[in-house]
Amino acid sequence: MSAIVQTIEAFERPPVSMGSRLEGELLEVSMGPQHPSTHGVFRMNVALEGEVVRKLKPVFGYLHRNHEKIGENTSYLGSMPYTDRLDYLCSMTNNWAYALSVENLAGIEVPERAEYLRVILAELTRLQNHASLLGFLLSDMGAWGTPLMYAFREREKILDLFESLSGSRMMCDYMRFGGCRVDASDEWLARAKQIVDRFPKFLDEFEELILGNEIVIGRTQNVGKLSAELAINAGITGPMLRACGVNYDIRKVDGYGFYPRFKFRIPLGEHGDTYDRLMMRALEMRESVEILKQAFAQIAPGPIVNPKVKVRAFRPPIGEAYGRIEGPKGELGFYLISDGTPNPYRYRVRPPSFINLTVLEDLCLGHTVADIMVILGSVDIVMGEVDR
Amino acid sequence: MESLDQIKSRIEAAVPGAKIDIVPNGSPSQQHSLLIDNEHAVAVAKFLRVDSALCLDFCSNITGVDWLDRVVKKAIKLKKVVDGQEKEIVETAEEKIPGYLEAIYHLYSMTHKHGPVIIRMRTRDRAEGARVVSLTPIWRSAEFQEREVFDLYGIHFEGHPDQRRILMWDEFQDYPMRKDYREPDDYEWEPTPHDEVLEKAKGHFQPRPQIDGAEGIVEPLKG
Numbered sequence: 001m002s003a004i005v006q007t008i009e010a011f012e013r014p015p016v017s018m019g020s021r022l023e024g025e026l027l028e029v030s031m032g033p034q035h036p037s038t039h040g041v042f043r044m045n046v047a048l049e050g051e052v053v054r055k056l057k058p059v060f061g062y063l064h065r066n067h068e069k070i071g072e073n074t075s076y077l078g079s080m081p082y083t084d085r086l087d088y089l090c091s092m093t094n095n096w097a098y099a100l101s102v103e104n105l106a107g108i109e110v111p112e113r114a115e116y117l118r119v120i121l122a123e124l125t126r127l128q129n130h131a132s133l134l135g136f137l138l139s140d141m142g143a144w145g146t147p148l149m150y151a152f153r154e155r156e157k158i159l160d161l162f163e164s165l166s167g168s169r170m171m172c173d174y175m176r177f178g179g180c181r182v183d184a185s186d187e188w189l190a191r192a193k194q195i196v197d198r199f200p201k202f203l204d205e206f207e208e209l210i211l212g213n214e215i216v217i218g219r220t221q222n223v224g225k226l227s228a229e230l231a232i233n234a235g236i237t238g239p240m241l242r243a244c245g246v247n248y249d250i251r252k253v254d255g256y257g258f259y260p261r262f263k264f265r266i267p268l269g270e271h272g273d274t275y276d277r278l279m280m281r282a283l284e285m286r287e288s289v290e291i292l293k294q295a296f297a298q299i300a301p302g303p304i305v306n307p308k309v310k311v312r313a314f315r316p317p318i319g320e321a322y323g324r325i326e327g328p329k330g331e332l333g334f335y336l337i338s339d340g341t342p343n344p345y346r347y348r349v350r351p352p353s354f355i356n357l358t359v360l361e362d363l364c365l366g367h368t369v370a371d372i373m374v375i376l377g378s379v380d381i382v383m384g385e386v387d388r
Numbered sequence: 389m390e391s392l393d394q395i396k397s398r399i400e401a402a403v404p405g406a407k408i409d410i411v412p413n414g415s416p417s418q419q420h421s422l423l424i425d426n427e428h429a430v431a432v433a434k435f436l437r438v439d440s441a442l443c444l445d446f447c448s449n450i451t452g453v454d455w456l457d458r459v460v461k462k463a464i465k466l467k468k469v470v471d472g473q474e475k476e477i478v479e480t481a482e483e484k485i486p487g488y489l490e491a492i493y494h495l496y497s498m499t500h501k502h503g504p505v506i507i508r509m510r511t512r513d514r515a516e517g518a519r520v521v522s523l524t525p526i527w528r529s530a531e532f533q534e535r536e537v538f539d540l541y542g543i544h545f546e547g548h549p550d551q552r553r554i555l556m557w558d559e560f561q562d563y564p565m566r567k568d569y570r571e572p573d574d575y576e577w578e579p580t581p582h583d584e585v586l587e588k589a590k591g592h593f594q595p596r597p598q599i600d601g602a603e604g605i606v607e608p609l610k611g
Contacts, residue, residue, distance in 0.1 A: 061555040066564055068540075107416025232445050232498050235529025246498060248446075253501045319415025322449065322494055322504060333449050335494070338415065350449040350494075358532055387555060 026054060031372065033062050039136065040383030044360075044372065051368045056361040060354075063387035071347030076102055076314050077177070079347065084171040086349060087385040090129050092121040092162070093327045095175035100256060101323030101334035102177045106316035108309055113302040114179040115258045120192065120295050121174065122257075122325070123288040124162075127199065128155040129328035129380075130239075130281040130288075131206075137278065137377040138210055141219055147210055154202050157195050164188060177314070179305030189296060196292045199285070207282055220275040224363040224375035227272060234358045238330025239284060240379060243269035243276040250326035257325075261298070262291045277378040315342055329353050329380050349388060353381040389502040390441065392420050398439070403431045411508065421492070421506035429509055429521040430547075436495060436505065437526055444495040444505055447527035450534060452541035454514070454566045457487040487514045489543050493523065493530075511543060514566075522548035540565035 032043035041062035047055035067086065071079045083098045084091035096118055103110065110118075135151030159169040165184055166172040174181050184192075210216050226236070228244040241248060249266045251259040267283035269276030316338040324333035330352030337346035356379050363375045390398075396408045399422075406428035411421045424432045436444045460483045468477050489511045496503030511518035522545035524530040534545045535554040542563035545551060553560060562569060 061557065064555040066540075069565060104417040105415050230528070233528045234531075235447055235527065237448075248498045248501070317415050319413045319417065321413075321415055321417035321419060322506075323417075324448070331448060333494075335449060335451055335492075337453060346451070346453050348449070348451040354532065355529055358529060 025049075029369070033059075039377075039381055040386075042381070042383055042386070044376075046364075046369070046372065048369060051370075053364045053367055053369065053372065056364050056372070058357055058360055061387055063383045065388070067349065067388040068347050072344055075342045076316070076344060077311065079344075080175070081171065081173045083349075084173055085384055086351070086388065087327070087329065087332075087353070087382045088170055089132065089382055090125045090328050091170060091172045092125040092174060093325060093332060095172065096122055096257075097323065097325045097327065097332040098334050099175040099177055100325060101321055101336050102316065104323045105319065105321035105336050105338055106177070106309075106314075108178040109306055110178055111303045111306060112258075113183075113299065114304045114306075116295055116299040117180050117184055117304065118175065119257055119259065119262070120184075120292060120299070121162075121165075121172075123292050123295070124158050124192070124196075126288045126328045127196075127285055127292075128158040130285050131155050131202075133377075133380050134206070134210065134278065134281055137374070138216070140373040140377045141216065143210075147206070150202070150206060150209070154199065161188070161192050161195065164191075176305055176309075178309040179303075181305075183304045189299065192292075193296045196289055196296070199289050203282065203285055203289075211279065211282060216278075217275065219371075219374055220278060220378070221273060222271070223274045223367060223371050224277075224378065225271060225273045226359060226363060230359060230362065231272070235355050236330070236359060237352055238327065238356070238380075239280040240277055240330065240356055242266065243280045244272035245269055250324060250331055254324070256323075258295075259291075262294045264291050274374055274378045313342060315340060320346075324350065327352055329382070329385075330356055349385075351385045351388060353379070354386045354388075357381060357386065389500075389505075392422065392505075395442065395505065396422060399432055399435060402435050402439075403428050406432055408432070419504065419506060421508050423508050423510065426509055426519075426521050429523065430526065433507070433523050433526045436507070442505070443497045443499045444503065446496045446498045446503075447493055447523070447529045448496050448504070449492075449494040450530055450537060451492050452537040452543055452565070453490040453492065454541060455485075455487055455490060456514075456567050458485050459483070460485060488512065489514055489518050489541055491520050491534075491537060491543055491545075516542070517544060518542065519544040519546055521546050522551075524548050539563070542566065 026047040026049055029046045029048055030043060031046055033041040043059040045057045045059060046053055067082060070082060080095060080098060083094040086094050131151040132155050135148035138147035162172055163169045165182065165188060166174040226244050228246050231241050231244045232246060245268050247266055247268055252266060264287045267280055267287065269280055318338055318340045320337040322333055322335045324331050331350065332352055333350035335348040335350065336344050339345040360376065360379065364372050392410055396410060399406055399408055407425040409423040411423050413420050436442055461480050462483060464479050464481050466477050466479055467474055490508055492506060492508045495505045495507065509520040511520055520543055522530065522534055524534055525547060532554060534548055535551060537543050538545060538551055539553040539555055540563055552558065556564065
């Protein structure tokens, strides 16, 4: 962090006197890009009055590698491993969103077992993403290490599952157009079921550890409130939107994959503050466990990939398609334009964590510097996806 | 949700003078889109958001596309009289379409849970300063995404509150997502003292100026 004291007349004067010597003088602080709480290389230019945030401008692009241009210069299937690197915590859902868009574009059917495997892997991804988010957030609040280690212990079990299925813990590259790459054995499914069955025990323990904690409540309740109107207008999606009480989950709205076959509820928040966003993750994990249990009961043997899909010289018909799924962080969409060649003419990623940052300034205004970390942590960003 | 034709006729009724075209989409996704003109774009967008049957309150995805100049070949069937007989002859006519940039918006409704309605706007050409109208005043979610389109495609959004580069650095020239973009050989070249030293050093390798008659002073050794 570097700090320069300067008077900036352009910034609005505060409505009430803060009783500090720096009244009328704003301290401009550049938080990041190397700050430990920014979850990567992310910078915020903050104007402070005393300790209170008066203006905040996010600065992006430190991890920009023009993912979309790379996608236009490679074949359709060639982009699949690159999607792993977008949100590197959730490669399975990234794969699914991309595969879904290409399936929309080319009109490809997916066999039943592959759909079940996709649901299982997407929900496991949601579990490990939300668990590690809660751990990171507690770490940002000053609970160094302990809650993070509890969360990572569970996350590691799920990553082991991914590794034994796809060969890689995080860069899975598992989905294919019209199915999945390798089949899951019965032993794998039994082991996954065992891990999922034990997951609620971890949730009970973890919720007791953090969500009733006095300090956590004090740091998060009434901090970073977001109204439902602003959230909808600013295109906020995912748990952050539902924390404001807006019932919009793409698993229910679009009913993609086999989600209409499962019974699950959508947790909704009431106040739209940081505590609700925290709770949303904890409650969603319980619903994911319910979906997983049903999926393990329903999955049946069968083919895992549509044999009609060409692997080499895959050329979708001329046209365009937008496909989206409910990723752990929000609406993850891919927009593709095909000109009939093996490479897409246009390849666009709709990154949920990038668009969720639109309201970061609105959330932080009037709160203290220490609250910025908590609010940013509850937005749940991964810079690989924000900067692309 | 109502069909695009219905939406089109309702927009034309609500916004007088608006020119709306339906852009067909040949892929199995069947996501057709509406091409709206720049002059009435804000009014059309406001209508789409406010109208109670549509209520497209959620602008999900905004993106740009670069279309280069292209030639479209069309087959035209003509009836001609050849050797006294009437024959059908297929002639190919070439139509030149000048290039343009396009901004595409994917709209959904959170209230009614339907969508997408896709609207697109086109710039006049691909020249520097190509512009469309910003829809950020209507959907806040356009704020960063329009900045991104400006950054990577060079479409200026008229009425955007804070139009700056977002992913590339401020001093960057050119627009990297354009189809005819050519990356520089060296991004990080800057003149250093080293370059000046190299410039001086060039002098050392040049042949020395010779004074008249000096050639004869030193003779090469023989034998």
